[in-house]
Amino acid sequence: MIPFIVFFVCALLAVAGAIMLIVAWEPIHSALSLVLVMMALAVLYLLLGAEFIAAVQIIVYAGAVMVLFVFVIMLLNAGTEERTNWSKFAKIAGLPLAFFLLLAIAHFLSRTAIGSNIANGPGAVSNAGVSTRALSMALFQQYLFPFEATSILILIALLGALILARKDE
Amino acid sequence: MSVIPISYYLVLSAILFGLGMVGVVFKRNIITIFMSIELMLNAVNLAFVAFARAHNQLDGLVFVFFVIVVAAAEAAVGLAIVIMITQNRQSLNVERVNLLKF
Numbered sequence: 001m002i003p004f005i006v007f008f009v010c011a012l013l014a015v016a017g018a019i020m021l022i023v024a025w026e027p028i029h030s031a032l033s034l035v036l037v038m039m040a041l042a043v044l045y046l047l048l049g050a051e052f053i054a055a056v057q058i059i060v061y062a063g064a065v066m067v068l069f070v071f072v073i074m075l076l077n078a079g080t081e082e083r084t085n086w087s088k089f090a091k092i093a094g095l096p097l098a099f100f101l102l103l104a105i106a107h108f109l110s111r112t113a114i115g116s117n118i119a120n121g122p123g124a125v126s127n128a129g130v131s132t133r134a135l136s137m138a139l140f141q142q143y144l145f146p147f148e149a150t151s152i153l154i155l156i157a158l159l160g161a162l163i164l165a166r167k168d169e
Numbered sequence: 170m171s172v173i174p175i176s177y178y179l180v181l182s183a184i185l186f187g188l189g190m191v192g193v194v195f196k197r198n199i200i201t202i203f204m205s206i207e208l209m210l211n212a213v214n215l216a217f218v219a220f221a222r223a224h225n226q227l228d229g230l231v232f233v234f235f236v237i238v239v240a241a242a243e244a245a246v247g248l249a250i251v252i253m254i255t256q257n258r259q260s261l262n263v264e265r266v267n268l269l270k271f
Binding site: 021044053061135 | 172173176177178180181182184190191195197198200201207208214215216219221222227228230231233234235237239240241243244248255261
């Protein structure tokens with residue numbers, strides 16, 4: 001019973017945060033709502049038995065990435081969003097089309113999942129502590145090359161950000 | 170032991186992805202659009218973790234790890250571009266960035 005309550009509370013928080021992200025007019029309010037979504041998702045990851053991913057979610061996403069966002073909002077002094085008139089098409093068809101997209105994704109995802117209900121019992125992934133160890137084994141053995149490639153990616157991103165953001169001489 | 174069906178997670182992931190999509194399409198502030206993209210990446214991560222749990226495979230978790238790394242790199246470069254655009258256009262409104270617009 002308790003997992004269900006935790007799931008529904010976190011799901012509700014995540015959806016509420018996502019809606020607040022969209023309806024807020026100040027970028028800083030959007031950023032704080034996104035932090036709420038990420039915290040709720042971290043709890044859901046714990047519920048799914050992925051404690052390492054939950055920790056990374058909080059440290060990297062809610063910590064580093066969101067601090068970067070808030071920093072840029074502060075740096076650019078981003079105030080209230082300008083209100084603009086939407087095109088006629090967006091006014092009429094926007095929300096129905098978005099709802100249709102949501103329904104389509106949910107339909108296909110949950111149809112895929114019906115066949116894969118094998119593992120709702122406790123499995124290798126769900127055992128606390130074992131999961132992180134097994135994940136690191138997979139990361140440093142089977143996925144060693146992609147892992148090394150991400151370090152190059154981060155280096156390039158670092159240089160790119162530096163070059164983009166510097167002042168012209 | 171009561172267990173939550175995996176499809177609940179997938180439907181939640183779809184809802185979050187749809188909301189992120191709505192944000193990208195409807196918002197006019199370039200920073201908020203960026204945050205909506207991050208929301209979509211998070212939704213995909215949730216689906217990855219749910220599938221990893223459903224199939225008892227660790228590969229999904231490894232992919233989530235890579236997605237988080239790429240998202241961090243993307244945020245760094247993207248926000249640098251946002252700073253550039255704002256310095257050039259004096260505005261955060263994406264409708265002012267229309268040089269290539271047909």
